[in-house]
Amino acid sequence: MAEAPKNTLSTLDVGGHTYHYYSLDKAAQAFGDASRLPMTLKVLLENQLRYGDDESVSPDDMQALVDWQKEGRSTREIGYRPARVLMQDFTGVPGVVDLAAMRDAVKRLGEPAERINPLSPVDLVIDHSVMVDHYGDPSSFKDNVAIEMERNRERYEFLRWGQQAFDNFRVVPPGTGICHQVNLEYLGKAVWTKEENGKTFAYPDTLVGTDSHTTMINGLGVLGWGVGGIEAEAAMLGQPVSMLIPEVIGFKLTGKLREGITATDLVLTVTQMLRQKGVVGKFVEFYGDGLKDLPLADRATIGNMAPEYGATCGFFPVDEETLNYMRLTGRDEHQIELVEAYTKAQGLWREPGAEPIFTDVLHLDMNEVESSLAGPKRPQDRVALTDMKSTFEKILSDRKPDAAPTEQGKWLSEGGQTAVGTDTSMENEDSQDCEVDGENFKLNHGAVVIAAITSCTNTSNPSVMLAAGLLARKAVEKGLTTKPWVKTSLAPGSKVVTDYLSASGTQDDLNELGFNLVGYGCTTCIGNSGPLHEPIEKAIDEGDLTVASVLSGNRNFEGRIHPLVPTNWLASPPLVVAYALAGNMRIDLSKEPLGEDKDGNPVYLKDVWPSQAEIAEAVEQVRTEMYRKEYSEVFEGDETWKSLDVPESDVYAWNDNSTYIQHPPFFEGMGKEPGPLEDVKGANVLAMFGDSVTTDHISPAGAIKPDSPAGRYLQENGVQPKDFNSYGSRRGNHEVMMRGTFANVRIKNEMLDDVVGGYTRHVPSGEQMAIYDAAMKYVEESTPLVVVAGKEYGTGSSRDWAAKGTRLLGVRAVLAESYERIHRSNLIGMGVLPLQFPEGEDRKSLGMTGDETVSIEGIADIEPGAKVKVTIASSKGEKKIEALCRIDTANEMAYYRHGGILHYVLRSML
Template sequence: MSDIFNVKNTITVDGKEHAYYSLPELCKTYNNIETLPFCMKIVLENLLRNEDGGQSVGKQHIEAVANWDCGAAPSQEIAFMPARVVLQDFTGVPSVVDLAAMRDAVVKLGGKAEQINPFIPSELVVDHSVQVDVYGREDALDLNKKIEFQRNNERYEFLHWGKHAFKNFVVVPPATGIVHQVNLEYLARVVMAADVEGELTAYPDTVFGTDSHTTMINGIGVLGWGVGGIEAEAAMLGQPSSMLIPQVVGFEMTGKLTEGVTATDLVLRVVEMLRAHGVVGKFVEFYGEGLNNMPLADRATIANMSPEYGATCGIFPIDQISIDYLRLSGRDEAQIELVETYARAQGLWHDEYTPDATYSSKLHLDLASVEPSLAGPKLPHQRISLSGMYDSFGETLQTMTKDRKAEIKGKDRFDAEGGEQEQAKTLAAKPNVAKEMQFDVSDVRHEANTVFSTVNIDDNEHKLRDGSVVIAAITSCTNTSNPAVMIGAGLVARNAAAKGLTAKPWVKTSLAPGSKVVTDYLEKTKLMDELEKIGFYLVGYGCTTCIGNSGPLLEEIEQGIEDKDLVVAAVLSGNRNFEGRIHSHVKANYLASPPLVVAYALAGTVDIDLTTHPLGQDQDGNDVFLKDIWPTSEEINELIANNIDAEMFHKNYGEVFKGSKEWNAISSPDSQLYPWSEESTYIKNPPFFDGMTMEPQGIPDIEGARILGLFGDSITTDHISPAGNIAADSPAGLYLQGRGVMEADFNSYGSRRGNDAVMTRGTFANIRIKNLMMDGKEGGYTYYLKGDKATLQDGEQMPIYDAAMKYKEEERPLVVLGGNEYGSGSSRDWAAKGTILLGVKAVLTGSFERIHRSNLVGMGVLPLTFKEGESIQSHNLDGSEVLSITGLDNGESEMATVTATRADGSTETFDVHVMLQTPKEREYVRHGGVLHYVLRHLASDNKDAA
């Protein structure tokens, strides 16, 4: 690596001299550097260290960041190279499958299998495969683990092969923890030290992750964000990521949280504020005196939900609290010394003497103004104050039941026009009166719409009604690793159990901690026993309910919901609550802190005001209110101080890669090329490289394309990508049955991401997705239109996959149309992989979420957007049109022309934006995707060397 600015310097740590590229030295030439945001200094160092004469990084790129114009719209391309890559198994397995397929392909192109290896540290944590099949019992953890290994044996065999076959690649076994918490507690270096061209060099720890919540690591000062599997694979193969120099939003925090307010409440307020401000494609940096007493766990909670507020990252600086956390989590003292010494030498250390940074825009939050909250029923930024939840659900219920088809008669609901309506209002306002008249508060709310089913659970009859909580899950990386909210949940459970309260019988309760350290301190404080008393048993270590791995509800519950089309609820401590994500039977999903998850499990309904209505009655028949069982901050902090120490981390991470006896009993082949099995329904050689030659395909104009789907605003990657359970009558389910797989063994789409045949069939197959061509019908359906003159009335209705295959037989290209914020949500690479394998050449939308647009580019799909003020509706498109997209100029043009030809021969012509933002992105699409681009270069290098 060159040093064109002559700024190389050295620091000595633990008796060893480390070279580094000095920003203070560069500041002597570019004095603007001193007031750069913390995150932009890390970007600048990355470019300075990776300068290569302009092949990827040149002097002009370094100067562009050194002279950063905070108010300028992003326009300058730079190439960012992360220090390492972190993968979880749902997204990581297909990444490793692609690497294995690339080994086959590079050999066919004249290269060597050994050329395909991660060039940078790549770490995979198996955490997304556990499902809540068993709950509410002492052996739930062991039984869920056994089921997990039975379901995923083929995938785990493949990962075993990968960890031996690939260099620079490690696997953290199942039942260890959630990837982001393992990253925070163990994998993160904060500052790296590695041999660079024969010289020990120190540089910032930066990371790409195949999960959008990789941003959790920003809480400790590590710059990183979620990318698609394709982009991560490119980084693993030594390819920097092209990006535009971002704007940086400064978020100042002052004051401190008031009594009873949690980090979850804070992050929901932050999400709400930043969504309203608009931070898509931007960095967010937190600063201010409010950080001085903010625990690292709270910072990580806020950083974790960066995707929910739409930013690329949400970063906190390196300061004394970072160092204290590294020491608490058992990091080596030499590593801690390296972090502090390097940060101070580079001007990356933050304290009261740090100069104020310059930001593109600023927000301010007084922490004292934050109040207890939830978010829902469908989106993470739909914040609801706890006191407003009662009325909010009433509005939600009215909306969700306006088209209810169920026939409701007699006692199943109150007569909205009779005298009982007034009685209901009176009873709802006076809980004690309701109790005396033997009414439950939830019996009398939203009386015009409230219905119920009678269900039998353990030989007892219960009323399941609108608003009933059927899932209460303490889960997800956001909160299950934060000691304050986890201990808080344990104390709420303890206080509730002492008064004789327990979770309602119809509530599926689960506890899935972020790491084994959490279990240790819950057991040490005796709070695990208290959680179990009210129904919250340990079900596994992993990302469960938050990604749809909530497992089945009781058959009686599911039947009761279906019988009356009930609007039931889930309350979870996660970060995602998109429609259809948590469970197919649950329409209303709310994010909340772990203590509030416990509270709603006790209440059994979200149709309640926890600030005024009782949760239930104690042994003597007295009302028990939330305030009666809520712990004080002092009590929580005292338990944290006295029960969490470095030894816990040493014990749990001392042999982190060893794994359980089940993990170590797995056998795998010893070979450089993976021996693909035709019998496997989990691992399959994907067709991405079939027929690939050394010459790229270019970006030709698209002629005679049919519209595969026509979608509205806020279509998420959960709608597009295969996720959740596989329905027996779906294309994927029928495929598996054709391969001899019983329905009970289908597993989830996420677990089968290594099989393109399953995943392509599940693309655009979400039960809640609405193709506007289908006149309101939900699910992954479209019309197959034969020839050029067909209207929708002429079309044959079928699953999207089946229609795509018919079009593929005709060699007809396909286009997908969408509204604003297309592709928001998790970084699901199969949302892009499935799109290209269906035969889609271009996606035209109002706007894209950052990660999904990048993933489409990475798979060779052309991203297009309507001009401002234009849309599907403004051009009167109904999905029956045949489209031509011209003027692409091999990707060089910033605009293209769309001609939509209707069945009657009339046309609509309009211009659209070509969303290829950098020269490298144009190259990727010309090659058919980033993997093809890398493959051709590696094969070419091998031929040149020969």
């Protein structure tokens, strides 16, 4: 047993201020030298030191972190407390709904409601609700914001109530920016401070966020990652984040990007490399002398896409570039001095030539990166620009000729980057005649119907944004125009982007090509792309056309961007503009022209691509004053926001008639002590899925179809289809969300043949029906349910409703081949048992059809990582397996025993 360290508290004088901090150097006297620990683990070690007196942190935890250096791995569980919590409105609204429901539960149990209050600072940024209804004209932004406020007034009034009802809770109003970019440009401090007992303590700025791309802040040297909304709620209520000390993969960067290569090309290359390596559940830490020439915005671009390469985080240490960026973005000079002094004192400053100990190492010479896209449905499937035409032709050749339009997903090759297929001439194939705004054209396979500069990944990066503007300028000068079937949009991550695009004059050129400002928010990247013109949607549907979107985002999963667009391609902002000009993916932009100039001469991509020197000159237009101006009143909002009606009360006045905000049933009948755990007996299979089922497939997202269970519910409650809004906007209403769970138009339930979408077979009757309808029949029949799946179950965003909806449908357990980190922990957080098939067994080897009944024994005595007896019975007999319990830690086990993490927290507070 290691002894608690004595006298690790030290002081640091910065600019006449004295700061107290827990010294890693002094801790070495008790635990041994930790100088070669990865930076990320040094941050965790400091966190353990600071909370070392707490019963949830022991000296053995600290010793395990130091001893990690011996093998580059550990099986030790630790409790980690982040400094703060970041939310966006899609995940934030249900979080605040849960807090409001907890206040009701506390009051019912005879305690003061205000005992439920965030103990850590919480910032919620409203960025997920603006949709691209209007585009391509100067009034697009004003019109979209007006619609957003009208659609979401009830949600926004609820958030404003939360802002006044809860302490430590701030809201950034709509029309301001994307939470990750606001975090990077303003909220993040690199070093956090807190007043306690008359002393000012300094410690690393750390956070968890309810959006998986919280990792973007890793570019600023801030350790943070995405968690489910329920985990975030527990963290803000003072509970530690339970985690195993992770493996840390070192990613060494050397060299420089070549002329014409962008940060987007770099991140797509890094994403592909790390996915192939396999880093799920691991930390990734970037190091190497290539960092000295890598701008912080490029680092943030790479950090942002950690969920896409599967890592918990993608961390960049603090160095001179960090300070330069903080200075550029208007941070206080004293804060910048503190960051430098603290990180150097703690060994958290990047030193040239440093070689920390890592679990494993990858290396990339940035000089080898080439121009790339990724798709058609996974971010890690990188395709070189030179291979895009052949890749798309292969997708078309793989089409199933007699498939229905809703089955277009079946036509896509699994990896999205297979060999050259038959080159189909667009002139000789079936096409659809279209007329939009008086212009007639033919719509073909491969047509780019959406071109969107959007998402925190790239809109935070001045070099790629200004590259897009400069390319637009050159295209306009040569007389090029975007094709009439392309829906163009520009949704920056903060108002600062508009300032520097305007200062450089390139916003006018983007406007000329239809890339007018549509809003400050996530828009297309999260499925808020809005409708296409009706004739285009009709042509796609009637012609069974395989069309495309090109976006500067980070997600392109099936059904996410637009239900009628089966192929979606991630690309840099300048390539988004280029493909809007070309109008089709079946053009080799490295060889074939984008179009013709005013004199009829061909114009190639190389003719309009800006040089590095031109981009650098434009980037000089980015000024500190822009950041200070835009963030001076970041929490104020416009007059509409300020005029929202906000009742002042400690508990929320629920409206039974609301279709946006409803009292959730999670705490109904909850007592002060948890009930006993029970085995699962004779459960039916609700659905059976293959590999890589994402949280986008599971959780309600995007548009609500009128004939879906959620659509029927809304119409029964007086909401017309035109007013449905999106699933994301209605996350505060469990009635909508449980009806939309597993309802994705691209999800494939293997219990049904040749059927795509949220359907299943109700086994007792043999009837095919919506998954929600089947689940409710099982509830009536008092039949428990399980879900069966393949590898990487729950890939993607930290969608808490993927777990909440699963639980409300009556699912007791999930049996999968493997899980992605966030969804596994979210299932536990909602009291759903995640089980893993034993090595060498899966649904196929067991011959499962979904008609079986599943029984799980030994749940009452279950332990983390234990083997669990599962009996799979059918008319052909019984098969028994020993599944692995994927409750990995003691804390997770405590949450499961209480029926969920929020139940555990609430009982703990009482």
